[in-house]
Amino acid sequence: GIQVEQSPPDLILQEGANSTLRCNFSDSVNNLQWFHQNPWGQLINLFYIPSGTKQNGRLSATTVATERYSLLYISSSQTTDSGVYFCAVGRTGRRALTFGSGTRLQVQP
Amino acid sequence: EADIYQTPRYLVIGTGKKITLECSQTMGHDKMYWYQQDPGMELHLIHYSYGVNSTEKGDLSSESTVSRIRTEHFPLTLESARPSHTSQYLCASSDLRDSPLHFGNGTRLTVT
Numbered sequence: 575g576i577q578v579e580q581s582p583p584d585l586i587l588q589e590g591a592n593s594t595l596r597c598n599f600s601d602s603v604n605n606l607q608w609f610h611q612n613p614w615g616q617l618i619n620l621f622y623i624p625s626g627t628k629q630n631g632r633l634s635a636t637t638v639a640t641e642r643y644s645l646l647y648i649s650s651s652q653t654t655d656s657g658v659y660f661c662a663v664g665r666t667g668r669r670a671l672t673f674g675s676g677t678r679l680q681v682q683p
Numbered sequence: 684e685a686d687i688y689q690t691p692r693y694l695v696i697g698t699g700k701k702i703t704l705e706c707s708q709t710m711g712h713d714k715m716y717w718y719q720q721d722p723g724m725e726l727h728l729i730h731y732s733y734g735v736n737s738t739e740k741g742d743l744s745s746e747s748t749v750s751r752i753r754t755e756h757f758p759l760t761l762e763s764a765r766p767s768h769t770s771q772y773l774c775a776s777s778d779l780r781d782s783p784l785h786f787g788n789g790t791r792l793t794v795t
Contacts, residue, residue: 575742607784615722615771617786658723662784670716670741671784675725 576601580661580674587651587681595646595677597661604666606637608646611658611676620646620659651681686710689774689787696764697795704759704790706774715757716784718773719743726773732757733779764794 577600587593597606608620621628621635623644628635632651637644648655658678662671687708696702708715713734718726718741728741732751746768747761757776761768774787 609784609786611723615789615791617773617775617789619783619785622783660726666780670714670728670731673718673726676723678723 576603576663576672578661578663578672578674580659580677582677583675584678585680587679589651589653589681589683591651591681592647592649593651593679595648595659595661595679597644597646597663597674599642599644599661599663602642602665603639603663605664605671606639606644607662607671608635608644609660609662610655611660613657617660648679651679653681653683655679656681687774687776687785687787689772689790691790692788693791693793695793695795698763698765700764700794702761702764702792704772704774704792706757706759706787707755708757708776708785709755710776710785711754711778712776712782712785713754713779714777715751716775717741717747717749717757717759718775719745720771720773720789722771730759764792766794768792769794 579598625639634647658676661674664671690705717730727743729745730749732738773789777784
């Protein structure tokens with residue numbers, strides 16, 4: 575199956591700092607999504623981004639499918655950005671997404 | 684906004700009990716999934732379905748079973764709960780075109 579690696583595994587930021595999270599995958603995909611899991615365990619879909627670049631407020635994501643990686647940018651981080659960020663990839667059809675092991679982000683005031 | 688609901692939100696039960704975790708979605712999605720996750724750790728797929736009367740086991744071996752009799756409903760059952768089943772169980776859904784995956788709020792299960 576597809577292997578998904580996320581880096582860094584852990585990240586501590588001061589409020590207001592910027593960060594870049596990376597997701598590498600081992601095979602071609604046409605489905606890639608980023609999620610944020612808050613401290614209460616709720617998973618929120620941030621981006622559905624099989625290719626190209628998208629932006630949503632202080633967050634943006636870029637996927638370069640031909641080079642098998644995706645980046646999630648967080649600008650002007652806030653304490654509410656804390657939690658775990660997961661990348662999930664897959665191919666269209668009757669298959670489930672494969673999740674990475676996540677990046678644990680802590681934003682300190 | 685995604686409409687996918689899980690009940691109960693928290694459950695504490697004794698060893699040997701039979702339990703059913705409920706998951707329903709109102710979006711008409713064909714695909715539904717169950718993931719198991721220990722706090723802050725990676726998600727493990729335990730079951731998925733791509734339509735009524737179709738279910739498949741996921742990557743992580745599980746003693747639970749699922750059914751998909753109606754499009755909107757995908758319950759998970761443990762016939763005899765054990766402490767090793769203590770975890771968070773997350774239900775998700777998407778359509779066949781792989782639209783964004785939407786998660787419910789999860790059920791935190793503790794087996795004593």
